[in-house]
Amino acid sequence: MPFRLACLPLLLASLCGMARADAQPVSYPFDQRNAVIEFFPRVGGLLRPTGEFQQFQGSLSLDAAKLAQSQAIVRMSASLIRVGMPGGASKLRSADYFDAARYPEIDYRSTGLTAGDDGKWTMTGLLTIRGVTRPQTLDVSLVPGGKGRGPAAFEATGKIRRSDFGMVADHRLVADEIGLTIKVALDRSAVAGLRPPEPEPHIEP
Numbered sequence: 001m002p003f004r005l006a007c008l009p010l011l012l013a014s015l016c017g018m019a020r021a022d023a024q025p026v027s028y029p030f031d032q033r034n035a036v037i038e039f040f041p042r043v044g045g046l047l048r049p050t051g052e053f054q055q056f057q058g059s060l061s062l063d064a065a066k067l068a069q070s071q072a073i074v075r076m077s078a079s080l081i082r083v084g085m086p087g088g089a090s091k092l093r094s095a096d097y098f099d100a101a102r103y104p105e106i107d108y109r110s111t112g113l114t115a116g117d118d119g120k121w122t123m124t125g126l127l128t129i130r131g132v133t134r135p136q137t138l139d140v141s142l143v144p145g146g147k148g149r150g151p152a153a154f155e156a157t158g159k160i161r162r163s164d165f166g167m168v169a170d171h172r173l174v175a176d177e178i179g180l181t182i183k184v185a186l187d188r189s190a191v192a193g194l195r196p197p198e199p200e201p202h203i204e205p
Helices: 005-016 087-094
Strands: 028-030 035-040 051-053 056-062 071-077 081-083 106-114 121-129 131-144 151-161 179-183
Touching: 028 179, 035 056, 051 087, 081 087
Parallel strands: none
Antiparallel strands: 028 056, 035 051, 035 179, 051 081, 056 071, 071 106, 106 121, 121 131, 131 151, 151 179
C-alpha cells in the first residue's frame, strides 16, 4: 500500500543519510520509460476509458531538509496519447479538446507541498492546457523501498475540470471532471511494477 507523505521525512532521511539543514535535494528525472501518466474521462455516465500520455519528460526534486520546497515539473505531448475507445485519441487532439496542432504540449509545475490537518500532504501547482494556466492540486504518496533504502515510487492523483481550459465540447456526453494519475518509479526495481512493456510512442488514430 502507498505511504502517505506523513511518512515522507523518514523515507527521505534514508536517501540523504540525515535530514540536515545543509542536505541537498535529491533529483529524479523521469519519462515514459520509468513513469506512467493516465487520465480517466467518464463517457455517457457509465464508461470510464483509460487514457495515457505516451511521451513526456519531468523531474522530481525531493528535499529532506525542507520538505515543503520539494518540486515537480512535467511536460507532456498533447499528440502522443492513447485512449481506450475507438477514435478517442483523434478527438482529443482536435480543436474541441487539446487542440494539439496549436498547443502541442501540456505542462505542470508544482508551487508547494502542504500538510493537511489529517497528516496528509497536498501538492499545489500550475497546469497549462491549450495555453490556459490554472491552479491544480494533487494528492501525493510514496511507495517505500526495501530496508535501508529510499522510496521506490511516487504517486500523485487529482481531478481536472476540462471546462477550466476551454474544453466544453460534448458536455452532455463527457463529464467535466477528469481523473489524473501520475506514477513515477524512483527505484529501478519498481519500473516493472508500473505496467507491462509498451511499444514505442506513436500517433493513435
